[in-house]
Amino acid sequence: MQCNETDSTSGNSTTNADEEDEGPQICRVCGDKATGYHFNVMTCEGCKGFFRAIKRNARPRCLFRKGACEITRKTRRQCQACRLRKCLESGMRKESEQHTTWTGVGSRAAILVIMSDAAVEQRRALIRRKKREQIGAQPPGAKGLTEEQRTMISELMNAQMKTFDTTFTHFKNFRLPEVLSSSLEIPECLQTPSSREEAAKWSKLREDLCSVKLSLQLRGEDGSVWNYKPPADNSGKEIFSLLPHIADMSTYMFKGIINFAKVISYFRDLPIEDQISLLKGATFELCQLRFNTVFNAETGTWECGRLSYSLEDPSGGFQQLLLQPMLKFHYMLKKLQLHKEEYVLMQAISLFSPDRPGVVQRQVVDQLQERFAITLKAYIECNRPQPAHRFLFLKIMAMLTELRSINAQHTQRLLRIQDIHPFATPLMQELFSITES
The missing domain is CATH 3.30.50.10 (Erythroid Transcription Factor GATA-1, subunit A)
Known part of the structure; x- marks a missing residue:
């Protein structure tokens, strides 16, 4: 017994x-x-x-x-x-x-x-x-999350780890600014504007590219440091000096985001036409979310491995810089001090947006976006002290709305610059539906 x-x-x-x-x-x-x-x-x-x-x-x-x-x-x-x-x-x-x-x-x-x-x-x-x-030993947020939600977060984190190296080790063979090179030429139509239309183009281009100037620092493997600061003269060359390098960095980031989407099973299950439409609409937004993870709000610097990007303020007024929508977005998002899981769920919510142009299975995509949003809300409730963070979910959704607006402005500026001074890579042209004239 x-x-x-x-x-x-x-x-x-x-x-x-x-x-x-x-x-x-x-x-x-x-x-x-x-x-x-x-x-x-x-x-x-x-x-x-x-x-x-x-x-x-x-x-x-x-x-x-x-x-x-x-x-x-x-x-x-x-x-x-x-x-x-x-x-x-x-x-x-x-x-x-x-x-x-x-x-x-x-x-x-x-x-x-x-x-x-x-x-x-x-x-x-x-x-x-x-x-x-x-x-x-349980993953963050495991207590209180459903099995499906834990699986979704795990899959997104796995996709992020496989496709985003914060050390930028594989970003190689990029072009650097050549401001002092004679080969860098200003488009003839902009050197001496001969008409009101051309003068207006020149003025708009300066507004798009010179409102905030970007400095670049490159640390060599041998410990050497190379600094680039946009020239202070008014020759106009500073407008075009960084465009090739920005195109290279953007293309590198875009490739990682495309691979990120392909790793996600929910994305692979969609028709190829919808996959293309979602990527065209969301790639820039996901790029900014990833850049924010390496943004240092104290120094105003994006620390990308050996490369560091910082903003030059010609007017000397820091508050004026914050009026720039893109910079303001990065400061505000960084202030939220998000977890890696929250960043990656933001990427998923942005990617699965049913109202992107060309999406056919809108209802399916809408349901997926809702599931990712509910998972984000549940994660916050499980991992963030309440009531101190009771509005965090709403703040994150507001940041995604702001990013959507910035995306539209960015696309318009890109098209204007490309029309005057083509610099986009083939992948950028495809994602932003740029046609060669």
Whole structure:
């Protein structure tokens, strides 16, 4: 007969073991029916409880026969001093780590191993520690997220890890600014504008490219540092100096984003036409979300491995820089101090936008976007202290709306620049639907 119970007297937990039945067992202290080994001696439940209740340093005195009272089942309650003496003479000791109880009938009896109070408390502490370790070992947000939501986050994080190297190790063979090179020529129509239309183009181009100037620092593998700052003269060459390099960096980032989408099973399940439409609409937005992860808001620098990009403010007014929508977006988003999981869920919500031009299965894409949004909300509720972050989800969705507006402005500017001074790579031309004239 197997038994697994808790001792009603001590509250100690028990476990089972089998042993051959060797006949009736008697208590070594009082002669009553024994229930097992308690404190290292075969005793009954009464003597076990008595020995446990006696304080370790207690010294009761015999008031009857000067320490020679006979201890039996009937007389054991009469003299505590002599009963304690008999317990100690029998070999019972408080230091015993465990004691056993047997139960059952027949040829076999179940032996219950009962742990001492100290051992029980030690075991409970161990169990509590293991539970804490198990909770800590779970992925962030695992507690409170559904299995599907955990799977979605895991798949997105895997796709991000495979397609975005924050050290930019593989960004090679890029073009650097050649401001001082004579080969860098300003389009003839813009050198000396001969008509109002051409003068307007020139003015608009300067507005698009010169409102904020970008500086570049390149650290060589040998420790050398190469710095580029846009020239202060008004020759016009600074307008075009960085365009080839920006085209190379953008193309590198766009390739990573396309691969990111292809790793996601939900994206691969869509028709190829919808995949193309979603990528055309969202690539720039995902690019900015990835750039924000390497943006240093304290220095205003994008730290891309050996390359560092910072903004030059010709007017000297930092607040004026914040009026630039793109820069303002990066500062505001960085201020939210998002987790990697939140960044990647933002990418998914942006990618699966059903209102992109050319999307056919709008309902399917809309349902996917809603699932990613609900997952983001659940993740925040599970991982962000409340109520301090109760508005974080709304702030993130507002940032995505702002990014959508910036995307539209960026596309218009890109088309204007490309029309005057073609610089886009073939991939950029395809993503932004640029046709060669």
